Amino acid sequence: MEAEADAASAGAADAVLAVEDIHKHFGRIEVLRGISLTAHTGDVIAILGSSGSGKSTFLRCLNFLETPTAGRIHLHGEEIRTRADRAGALRPTSHRQLTRLRARVGMVFQQFNLWPHMTVLANLVEAPRRVRGMPRAEAVEKAEALLEKVGLADRRHYYPAHLSGGQQQRAAIARTLAMDPELILFDEPTSALDPELVGEVLTVMESLAAEGRTMLIVTHEMAFARDVSTRTLFLHDGRVEEEGPPDDLFSNPRSERLRKFLSRLLT
Amino acid sequence: MPDLSGFEGQLALGLWMTVRLALSSLVIGLVLGLAGAAAMSAPVAPLRWIAHAYTTIIRGIPELLVVLLIYFGASVALMKLAAPFGYTGYIELSPFIAGSVALGLTFGGYASEVFRGAFQAVPPGQAEAAVALGMSRTHIFFRITLPQAWRLALPGLGNLFLVLMKDTALVSVIGLEELMRKTQFAVGATKEPFTFYLAAALIYLGLTIVSMGLLAWMEKRANRGLGRATAS
Numbered sequence: 333m334e335a336e337a338d339a340a341s342a343g344a345a346d347a348v349l350a351v352e353d354i355h356k357h358f359g360r361i362e363v364l365r366g367i368s369l370t371a372h373t374g375d376v377i378a379i380l381g382s383s384g385s386g387k388s389t390f391l392r393c394l395n396f397l398e399t400p401t402a403g404r405i406h407l408h409g410e411e412i413r414t415r416a417d418r419a420g421a422l423r424p425t426s427h428r429q430l431t432r433l434r435a436r437v438g439m440v441f442q443q444f445n446l447w448p449h450m451t452v453l454a455n456l457v458e459a460p461r462r463v464r465g466m467p468r469a470e471a472v473e474k475a476e477a478l479l480e481k482v483g484l485a486d487r488r489h490y491y492p493a494h495l496s497g498g499q500q501q502r503a504a505i506a507r508t509l510a511m512d513p514e515l516i517l518f519d520e521p522t523s524a525l526d527p528e529l530v531g532e533v534l535t536v537m538e539s540l541a542a543e544g545r546t547m548l549i550v551t552h553e554m555a556f557a558r559d560v561s562t563r564t565l566f567l568h569d570g571r572v573e574e575e576g577p578p579d580d581l582f583s584n585p586r587s588e589r590l591r592k593f594l595s596r597l598l599t
Numbered sequence: 600m601p602d603l604s605g606f607e608g609q610l611a612l613g614l615w616m617t618v619r620l621a622l623s624s625l626v627i628g629l630v631l632g633l634a635g636a637a638a639m640s641a642p643v644a645p646l647r648w649i650a651h652a653y654t655t656i657i658r659g660i661p662e663l664l665v666v667l668l669i670y671f672g673a674s675v676a677l678m679k680l681a682a683p684f685g686y687t688g689y690i691e692l693s694p695f696i697a698g699s700v701a702l703g704l705t706f707g708g709y710a711s712e713v714f715r716g717a718f719q720a721v722p723p724g725q726a727e728a729a730v731a732l733g734m735s736r737t738h739i740f741f742r743i744t745l746p747q748a749w750r751l752a753l754p755g756l757g758n759l760f761l762v763l764m765k766d767t768a769l770v771s772v773i774g775l776e777e778l779m780r781k782t783q784f785a786v787g788a789t790k791e792p793f794t795f796y797l798a799a800a801l802i803y804l805g806l807t808i809v810s811m812g813l814l815a816w817m818e819k820r821a822n823r824g825l826g827r828a829t830a831s
Contacts (some may be wrong), residue, residue, distance in 0.1 A: 395731055435733025445728035448825055449746045458742065459732035491824025504728075511732055 347372050347406070348515050348546045354393055354403035356386070356570075357421075363389050364400070365570035371515065374544040378557035378578065381567035382593060387550045390567065391517050394548070395437050396430055399423065407433050408514065435463050438513030442520040444500040446492040452479065452503045453488040456510045463511070471510075478506040482536050498529030502536050509540075516540070518549040554597050558582045566590045603798060606785040613781030614802055620695065620777055621764045624702035628763070629756075631707025636714035650711065657708025663769050665705055670697040670773040698770035706763050710756060717752035718744065750821040757814035761807055768803075778802060 349371040356364035363386045371377055381387045392398040394405060396412065401421050405412045412433060413425040424430040446455050456475035460466040466474075479485050482502040484495075492500050501521055508516060518537065522530040534556050541547060541560050551557055557564055558578045566574040566581065566589075574581060574590050585591045603610065638650035657665070673692040681690060721744055729739040771780035782799040786792045 397727055397730065431733050431735060433733075434731060437731070439728075439731035441724060441728060443722075443724050445722075445724040447725060447728070447743055447747075449750065449821075449823070451824070459729075459734060462735075462738045462742065463733045493825050507728075508732070 348375075348408060349394070349548075350404075350406040350409075351394065352404040352406075354390065354405070355401045356389055356393055356398060357401045363570050364393065366403075367567070367570070367572055369565070369572075371546055371548065373546055375563060376541045376545075376547045376549065376561045378561035378564045379548060379550045379567060380552075380554075380557060380564060380593070381573075385567040386570040387567045388519055391439075391519050391548060391550050394517060395434050395439060396424060397439075407436060435459075435511060436514050438508035438511060438516040440501070440505055440508055440516065440518045440521045442523050444492070444497070444504045444524070446500055446504055446507070448492050451489050451491055452484065452495070455492070455503065456507050459507070460510050475506070475510055478509050479503070481509075481539075482506045483532075496529060497525045498532045501525065501533045505533075505536055505540075515546045515548070518547060518551070520550050520552065522551070522553060552597070554582070554594070566593065568593075603785070603794070604789050604791070606781075606789070606795070609781045609785060610778065610798065610802065613776060613778035614806075616695075616775065616777040617764075617767050617779075618806070620698055620702070620767045620770060620775065621760075623695075623699040624706060624763055624767070625760060627699055627703025628706025628710055628759075631703060632710025632714050632756075635707055635711025636718060639711060639715050640718070654708045654711050657705055662702070662705050662766050663772065666698060666701040666769050666773060669701040669704070670694065673697055673700075694770065694773045694775035697773060698767070698775050702763055702766055702770070705766065706759055709759050710752075713752050713755035713759065714748065717748040717755075720751050721747045746821075750818075750825075753814070753818050753821055757811075757818070760814070761810060764806055764810065765803060 347370045349369070351367065351369040354364050354367045355362065367386075367390055369377070379387045379390070389398055393400040393403075399422055403422075410433065413429055414422040415425050417423045446452070447458070450458065453472065453475055456478060457468070457471040460471045460474065461468060476485065476488065479488050482505060484499060484503055484506065487495060487499060487503070492503070495503065505521075521537070522533050525533065530553070534553060537547070537549070537556075538560050549557070549561065561578050564576065564578040564581045565572055566585075566587075568587075568589050574585065574587050581590065582594065585594055635650050635653060638646040639654075641647055641650075660668075670692060674690055677690045677692065678687075681687075725743055725747060726739050729743045734742075767777055768779035771777060771783065774780070778799055782795050785795045789795070
């Protein structure tokens with residue numbers, strides 16, 4: 333069965349992420365109507381769309397924070413094993429496999445979701461220790477290096493509540509990096525920030541892109557999407573309306589919807 | 600210092616028993632409270648029914664009756680269980696165990712509601728962040744969700760504990776020699792009810808004040824990092 337699945341995605345075998353025909357229903361409402369996507373190492377894919385277009389739901393389906401109703405997801409050629417339940421929705425077959433794959437995919441949330449009862453350093457050390465069984469000294473050393481990288485070395489013993497939104501989001505990015513993810517999903521990482529704090533987070537993300545990390549970014553930051561992404565997707569009504577290099581999409585939008593979307597945002 | 604006619608030692612023994620009873624009831628109650636809260640939000644309907652029946656029954660019966668029902672009911676049940684093995688004598692459950700179970704059941708019934716509310720108040724994003732990092736369900740519960748729910752539950756649980764401590768006096772009716780029963784002995788022997796009841800009242804008050812201090816300390820500890828930024 334796995335061989336079959338592998339054969340089906342032969343073209344995407346060298347891809348970090350291969351998504352085939354993802355559908356998602358909430359009750360009767362179909363939020364995702366068949367989205368496919370392939371990401372190779374170093375790809376920075378910006379996902380645009382107005383609210384309700386399904387872009388956040390799509391991202392959350394990729395690590396099964398939302399369970400897609402149908403579709404397949406491969407990470408480095410390994411398919412997330414699922415079966416259909418009685419209601420016809422997908423269920424992960426092996427919780428163990430899912431947990432293992434999740435550990436390889438990072439996620440950065442709009443609301444940061446740092447754990448408020450732990451210091452910044454403890455937030456970074458937690459998953460490498462509990463999930464990877466990394467010795468404490470090693471995890472701390474790594475966490476400190478990452479905090480240095482996102483400019484928070486002097487805040488490592490602070491609790492999240494004592495940091496600004498921008499600092500919290502940078503800490504959350506560092507927490508994700510602590511697991512050495514092969515792919516990082518960003519779910520509107522700057523949407524909850526005060527405008528003057530957006531820049532510091534985008535700068536960190538830009539440096540990650542420059543390192544060649546593979547990233548999927550749901551965002552409303554058009555300038556960032558245009559300048560940093562290697563490919564841009566425009567989602568509308570649960571479908572990929574338009575897709576291509578950012579320059580093409582932003583300069584020559586083919587569809588009326590994207591044109592309207594851009595004119596509303598860029599004026 | 601009033602003259603306790605040499606009963607100081609007896610009252611001290613009673614106090615020690617009261618403290619032990621309160622603590623063992625607390626442990627049982629916390630476990631039952633967590634289990635109750637988990638069952639109330641379980642996906643399996645019969646578990647939810649059991650949990651709701653439990654909290655309804657506990658909250659609908661006077662504590663004194665719970666103590667009596669457990670003490671005498673457990674004896675009957677144990678004798679019924681022992682009969683097939685040929686044992687027909689009278690089996691008595693230790694008043695300490697019966698009292699701990701009864702007060703623990705009571706505490707747990709109320710604590711289930713407190714825990715349920717606290718777990719619901721932890722934002723789902725907290726567990727999601729852990730899920731996305733590949734943490735196991737057990738780790739997420741003990742490292743992420745429980746510590747945050749604990750902080751929210753602590754004031755409510757503290758209140759329940761203060762009530763529990765005074766309910767320990769009810770266990771005197773089944774013969775446990777805790778503070779209340781020791782006081783009654785002293786009253787019987789000296790015929791000075793006011794002196795000894797007042798002494799007992801002051802001891803309970805003292806216990807409450809110490810507990811409140813401990814609870815305040817625990818709340819402060821649990822709220823570390825959540826208050827305003829301090830100049831550190």
